[in-house]
Amino acid sequence: MIASLLVAPRPRRSARRPRAPRRAGARTTLRVPDDLAETVARYAEQHRTSTNDALIRLAYDGAQRYGYERTVEELAAERRAAIERLVDGEIPPGVEPLSPEETTRAILGFRLGLYDEETYGA
């Protein structure tokens, strides 16, 4: 029995899981929650890699998404602040505001093709 085990053919290399790439960087120990561990295991199986490598790849995906969102959020905040700072000119003293009818007409002007057609010669 033992002898037969000793001479049994070793599993072919192609059937083994490929080695994960060696990466530089600090080693760390972390606790992986069970639900995340299941996802990592599925990913590793699907991509034929180690669970360590799967965890790193998923972390890279998350980091890329985080970087994308952060870039967008920072730019959006700066632009939105600029929009909020938009101010109109001073209101001259004694000016008569638009009447209710004029206000409505101004607001519906684009929809109804009113005076912008005259102003811009459409």
Added chain:
Amino acid sequence: MPDAWDTSVASRMHVGERHAALLEAHRHVGAPVSIPAPTVQELVRGLTAPAVDRDRARPKLRWFRALLYHPLTIVVPFDRPAAELAGRLLAEMPHPPTRDRRRAGSRAQQRAAWALDVQIAACAFAGGYGLLTENVDDFGMLRDTIAELLPDAPPLTVSDARL
């Protein structure tokens, strides 16, 4: 700077069309695809319009909806800052600057399309994106108008999707 895709790009990102490879590249690396809300409106309207054979359009509609609900897809909202900016832009430029060179549509249709383009540009700007488009002339004018209106803000970038 990440780009939002306008309708000229998003309408050509399904399988077999000229921007399908771009979408595939985003999927491959897990990069988000950002689509302004008015473009979503155009996509859905186009594929549900009575003039279209709905049975034949349904597979495409399903494909686009799956994309819209995909975790990597971001619909850039037409929210308060975008709406305010779009109003200012449309007041400055009520007509498309290249209207004489536009090929399709009546003048009224061009006006409607222009209003959507203004909203798309405003969404991209207020949302923190650049814009990827095949219509660089019109969006270039909008970029310049935004820069005049908001000289202190980081400018909108307009990239040519045909390159």
